[in-house]
Amino acid sequence: MSDIVLKLSGIVKSFPGVLANDHVNFTLKKGEVHALLGENGAGKTTLMNITFGIYRQDEGEIYINGERAEITSPHRAMEYGIGMIQQHFSLVPSFSVAENIALGLKGSKISPKVDLVRKKVKDLAERFGLNVNPDSRIWQLSAGEQQRVEILKLLYMNAQIMILDEPTAILTPQEATNLFKTIKEMVKYGASVIFISHKLKEVLEVSDRITVMRHGKVIDTLKKDEVSERILAKKMVGRDVVLKILKKPSxxxxxxxxxxxxxxxxxxxxxxxxxxxxxxxxxxxxxxxxxxxxxxxxxxxxxxxxxxxxxxxxxxxxxxxxxxxxxxxxxxVAYIPQDRKEVALCGGLPIYYNLFLKKPFRVPEFYLNPYLFNSSRLKRPSEQLVNEYLISTSSLNLEVKYLSGGNMQKVVLARELSLNxxxxxxxxxxxxxxxxxxxxxxxxxxxxxxxxxxxxxxxxxxxxxxxxxxxxxxxxxxxxxxxxxxxxxxxxxxxxxxxxxxxxxx
Amino acid sequence: MRLKIEKRNESASTLSVLSMSVLSVVVSLVILGFIILSLGKNPIDAYIQLVSWPFGTIAGLTQSLISMTPLLFTSLGLVLAFKMKLWNIGAEGQFYMGAFGATWGALFLFNHISNPWIMLPLIALLGAGVGAGWGTLAGVMKARLGVNEILSTLMLNYVAIYWVNYLVYGPWRDPASYNFPITAEFPKAAILPQYTANGINLGMFLAIAASFFVYYLLKWTRFGFEIDISGDNPKAAEYAGINVKKMIVIVMAVSGALSGLGGMMQMSGVLFRLQPNFSPGYGYTAIIIVLLARLNPFVTVVVAFLFGGLIVGTQQIQLFLQIPFSLVNAFQGLLLFSFVAGEALLHYKLRWLKA
Amino acid sequence: MTQNIMTTTISSAIRAGTPLLFASIGELLAERSGVLNLGVEGMMLIGAFTGFAVSYNTGNLLLAVVAAMAAAAVLAALHAFMSVTLRANQVVSGLALVFLGSGLSGFWGQRYVGMQAQALSNFSIPFLGKIPIVGEVLFNRDPLVYVGYIIVPLVWWFLYKTKAGMNLRAVGEAPSAADARGINVSLTRYVYTIVGGAFAGLGGAYLSLAYTPMWVENMSAGRGWIAIVLVIFAIWDPLIAMAGAYLFGGISVLQFGLQVAQIPIPANIMKMFPYLFTIIVMLFTSGEKMKKRFGAPSALGVPYSREGKM
Known part of the structure; x- marks a missing residue:
């Protein structure tokens, strides 16, 4: 038992309308890379956010090195030796790399010990092959470089449990390969790594064990050599997936x-x-x-x-x-932008508004008199779109911000594609x-x-x-x-x- | 059992919104009571006077309706701007500029016109136009250069007030005024029809008509639909082909025009001559009125009436109980605080957790 | 003669700039922590009133200044509660503060209108005050002007050279990063909003105890708003804010200079200058481009919650 560094037991976490984690159990052994695999919305990030103190669990316990731990904040988590690299980096853009790492360090009274940090960072960067200039400002760095700063931060703090949330999403395949090398290097120095991903291939490439989550529950924990891509996919999705959708030649x-x-x-x-x-x-x-x-x-x-x-x-x-x-x-021309919430939808307006943001006045076949027009006239055609695109909602009047991500995207698709x-x-x-x-x-x-x-x-x-x-x-x-x-x-x-x-x- | 605060996953119900509004007024009144007490005055007496005069006597009621008119015009202007999340704090200045425009027309540009049917529309147009221009100024700066409209409209308020001061202390001062800083009186043709001896005039009805106009704009036109979209998410508006910058300028112009029209009505209907500091902060009170009315043009009429009464009532208790008029401002501050706190609380709900 | 005009103009610019200086340094600190407090005008008025009333009743100027700061700090604390704890709309809460501050000061202050109270007087700093011209202009002033000289470099040093200043900047720029490093975001925001309020109160006290030693309703006359513009103008840098404050002070005393120079501009037109100048300044400083590089608090006005959107 002594080789288990982290144990999550019976974790429950709910958000309004969603049970994000449903009695989840999870263990991390010393020196292993443990992948947390699952679809978007399966509850992986929520679980790790609980481990890192960003959320509090509704029920369940966390044990670190066999002892019960109350992780009330990320800072507390770090005192327990847990570090996490979130998808949105936790860096101050106008600060230099060294200042970011020095931020909040205990010890000095008045002035921050940036010089000391700079030296140590240089050493660490060299040892782990993480090439970053400690004096660069964060806003000048690429996403890949910023990720290296985050890793350096964990190394500097000597984190024993490192959580990486979808780290390859912003990397080229080659950069990803380098990251995997770094991870193996870190494990050699005694750290244990939790690797969150929904990509089967990289999970198989980097991890020792794999825990699959679906709909907030742990489905299974497996050793890498016991599984294939196909088995993992099935466990992740809950049915056989046709990984390739058949398409006719164009x-x-x-x-x-x-x-x-x-x-x-x-x-x-x-x-x-x-x-x-x-x-x-x-x-x-x-x-x-x-x-x-x-x-x-x-x-x-x-x-x-x-x-x-x-x-x-x-x-x-x-x-x-x-x-x-x-x-x-x-x-x-129809446009499905990448930030649907920020660009394509009005979160504070009802669904039927959003389904017709564009149409009422600008599309000839759907012309409405701009001086005698009431938005309630959009309700009937909206109902049709809601049915056609399987948008699940309690009412057409519901404000879009309360919809799930998938349903939001369906609203966008319904609007854009109904323009033919x-x-x-x-x-x-x-x-x-x-x-x-x-x-x-x-x-x-x-x-x-x-x-x-x-x-x-x-x-x-x-x-x-x-x-x-x-x-x-x-x-x-x-x-x-x-x-x-x-x-x-x-x-x-x-x-x-x-x-x-x-x-x-x- | 553990109490958990969480965000609502749907909008708050009308009932809870309504009860929150009532609660905020009550809380403000209680705190205000202590403030009145701090001067050694009896708050109960004050409140009785505050309500009974403006709402319980004919004379008081008339006065309340008269002070409702400028409040309503400025408020309606703000309804449009706030719908688009444009923080136009400049209703006061736009109001002053409207009064300036009306005076300019009545005394200088069109003073030879003696037919009120020609004169009144002309000076109304001029007042609205100058008010619109004042609003547009802030709108253009916001749309073209991203200048924060809160700060720009506020600065423009001061400029407008000093501009009126300059005119009435300087070139426009009536030589027959015994050196008082006032202009000459408006000619007959520039005065709105008066219905009672104590000042109920056409302006009040036009103000109520304006609330229908604003309602129509918001609910029955493409313009209103586009205000909704641009106000909720300007990026999505651009994406839907709406020229948001143009919208900002137009909305600020319409907003300023309504306040300017209010200034004209105040001149032509009530005061008949331009004078310094003729507004006890109508344009600022309007901010609170529309927020409490939740940007609904019809509710705005009711709230503006109540605030008209509040202003009249406070003048009354100043006279009879020697309670300073600034009490109105303090009350408005308290109302706004409890409103904003209530608004924030409505986003959350409480839920009991097992364990 | 011209030299005389110059020295008078500069020294009155410094006097006129000092209340702006305090108020904008206060707002700068609050905004650096991520809290937008539009209520500066209200806090200055409460400060001006409290300072005057305490001076009138006790004759103790130090006590008057401290009380002014404390009163404004109380209002700021209310705003902090709204913005940080309730996560309410900071614009509306700030406006409420303006109404409340103006209303309460006018309400309680009415009986002090036209009264005389103990005011701050000039004293020459030994040695420095003896320097010809410069000494007269800079070092023969009232004590709060000197406090202004000292406080600005101090705040600058604090912001950029100390651990606490670094934490403050991090909280305003990337609250989640600061939180993850064990910096208490809410506490930081409370502290600097309140400290910012105290500075605004100090600016107000300067008005009623030194600049025009009396109490007049709404005597700050928009200076609180100008201070907010100054913070933007200064790209959140205290040293630039200082220069800006004295510059604005200069604009607002321009009328005396022009009067002396016998250039006939009506007083009411002259009084518009600071506001017009503020608008012009905003035309040139409203671009988004430079802000990130200089560490403008990008979380300004955004309530922080660790659980993010939930």
Missing amino acids: APKKVELEVKDLWSRGDKGIYAVRGVSLEVKSGEILGIAGVAGNGQRELAESIYGLRKYTGEVKIEGETMRPLSVVSRMKSG PKLIIAVHPTRGLDVGAIEFVYKILLKARDNGTAILLVAGDLEEIFTLSDRVAVLYEGEIIGYSKPDESHLEEIGLMMAGVRKVKK
């Missing part, structure tokens, strides 16, 4: 979207899209792969008319004016959804494609790109660095392109 016809030499600046004022040219034909899906932050958002926003650009965007041969969303809407678009721009359309909802999205997008819609799909997840797209373009630092085919055999090629290695011309 029948591309005329060019719907043509982009020529598009340049566009990001929020920091630096060019984020650097001369992109591409074409999407009706009846095909062009997948844009790439690590997040390489200009995907800016590209999609420029094409949709939300962001300034130079260059040319043509829809069905007609040149669009920059910064004119209305002209896109009139030409039949000629072109769909979909950015991370399945992020944060569970398998049921993901399948729903896939089917709807493929159906639209088969009906002759052109689709530009931006996704970080290569599985998704492979499942849906007919062609793949890789975006790196705002440029399309190359095209490839959407199947596993090109994985390495795509991974290299994602890291900026140009395809060798034959």
Whole structure:
């Protein structure tokens, strides 16, 4: 028993309307990498947030090295030797790397001991192969570098239990491989690691044991050598999953979207899209792969008319004016943005408003008199959409912020697709959804494609790109660095392109 | 058993909203009572006077209705702005500028017109227009440069007040005024029809009509639909093809126009001449009125009437009980605090947990 | 003669800038912790009234200043309770504070209108006050002006060079990161909102005890709002805030200079200058771009809850 460093026993945690953790038991052995596998919404992050003191459990106990522990705050968790790298990093942007690590350290009375920290950080960085300049400010660093700062922070504090929440989501495949090396190195020095993920492959690659969660419950805990990808998938989802959705070969016809030499600046004022040219034909899906932050958002926003650009965007041969969303809407462009809550929905307004944010005045077939219009007239057509898109809600009047993530995305899809678009721009359309909802999205997008819609799909997840797209373009630092085919055999090629290695011309 | 506070997963019911409103008024009154007591006055006496005069006598009721008019115009202007989450704190300045515009028209631009049917619409338009311009100024700065509208409208209030001061102490001072800082009286044609000897005039009915207009704008037009969307989430509005910057400017303009119209009505209906500090802070009181009325134009009419009574009643107790008029401000502060606290509490509910 | 105008203008600019200086340093501290307190005007008024009343009744100036700070701090504590504990709308709560402060000070202050009380008087700092011109302008003032000279570099040093200052900045910029390092976010916000209120009260006391030693209703005349603009102007840096405060002070005393120089501008037009100037300043400082780099408190006005959105 002495080799069990962390034991969670009978953890229950509920949120309004959801039972996020239902009597969960979990153990972590010393020196192991233990993966916590499950879909979005399975309760993995909640469980770890309880372990790290961000949430308090409603019921259940936590034991550390066999002793009952009351973890009331993250700070308390750290005193117990638990550290966690959350998906949203816990760093102060204007501080330097060393200052971030020095923040809150005990010891010195008046001035912070940044110099001491800087020295120690340099040592640690060298030992674990984590290359970061301790004097850089956080806002200057890439997401991957920021993650290394978070790891350094855990190492500096000598955390014995390290929790990593979906750490590879922001990394290239090669960076991910480096991270796995670091993890193994850390384990060698005696740490134990909990690795949260919903990706089967990396779980099998990095972990010693795997605990699968589903709907807030632990389904099983398995040793790595006992399982295969297929068994894990089944346990994770609860039924056999057709990992590959069958799709008919595409029948591309005329060019719907043509982009020529598009340049566009990001929020920091630096060019984020650097001369992109591409074409999407009706009846095909062009997948844009790439690590997040390489200009995907800016590209999609420029094409949709939300962001300034130079260059040319043509829809069905007609040149669009920059910064004119209305002209896109009139030409039949639908847009599923990556931050659906922030961009695509009005959380404080009822569902029937949100289903018709765009339609009432701007779409000819659905024209309403702007001087004699009451929003209640949207209710009947909304009811139809709610049924058609299987949006589960108690009432049309419910404010959208109270819906689950999957239902929110269905509201967006229902609105966008009911416009019968000629072109769909979909950015991370399945992020944060569970398998049921993901399948729903896939089917709807493929159906639209088969009906002759052109689709530009931006996704970080290569599985998704492979499942849906007919062609793949890789975006790196705002440029399309190359095209490839959407199947596993090109994985390495795509991974290299994602890291900026140009395809060798034959 | 353990008590757990958690966020609601649906909007609070009308009943709980209503009872929270009543509770906040009661709490404010109780605290105010202690404040009155601190001056050695009897709060019960004060409250009786405060209510009985404005609501219990004909003279008081008339006065309450008269002070409701400027409150209602400024409040309706704010309803639109607040719906879009534009914190227009500048109703006071827009009100002053409207009065300035009306005076300008009545005494200088159109003083040769003797037909009230031409004169009154003209100065109403001018008052509303100048008020709109004052609001637009803040709107444009917000839309183009991201200038915080709270701070800009507030600064503009001071500028407007000093501008009126400058005029009545300077170039517009009536030579026949024995050196009082007031302008000449409005010509007959520029005075609103009066219905009672003590001042009930057309302005009050126009103010109530304006509440229907605002209701129509919000509930029955695309403009209102787009205000809802832009107010809830400007990014989603842009995404839905709404030009949010344009909306900001238009809403600030309409908002300012309504306050400006209020200023004109105050000149043409009640005061008949421009003078310094002619508003006891109507434009600021309007902020509280619309928040308590939860941005509903019809409820605003009722709340504006009550606040009209409050102002009249406080003037009364100042006269008879020597309780300073600033009490109104303190009360408004307390109301706003208890309102905002209640609002925050409505987001949560209590739940018992086993264990 | 011109030299005389210069020295008078500068020294009155410093005097006029001092209340702004205190108020904006206070607001700066509150905002650095992530709490937007729009109630500065109300807190200054309560400070001005309390300072005057205590001076009038006791004749003890030190006590008057301390009481002014304490009274304003009480109002600030109310705002902190609303913003931090109840997580209420900080804009509305701040506005409520303005109403309350203006109302209470006017209500209780009415019987002090037209009264005379003990006021702060100038004293020359030995040696420094003897320097020609500079000594007269800078070191022959009342004690609170000197406090202003000292407090600003002190606050700067505190913010950037001490552990507590680092914690404060972290709380305003990334409260969850601060929380994870064991910094008590709520407590920090309470403390600096209250300290900020005390500074606003000090600014108010300066008005009624030194600048124009008497009590007049609403005597702060928008200075509380200008102080809020100053904080933005200063990109949350106390040293720039100091320069800004004296600059604004200069604008507001411009009329005396122009009068002396016999340039005829009506007084009421002149009185608009500080407000117009404030608007102009806002035109140039409202861009979002620079803020992140200089450590503007990005969590400003956002209530913190460890459980995030739940």
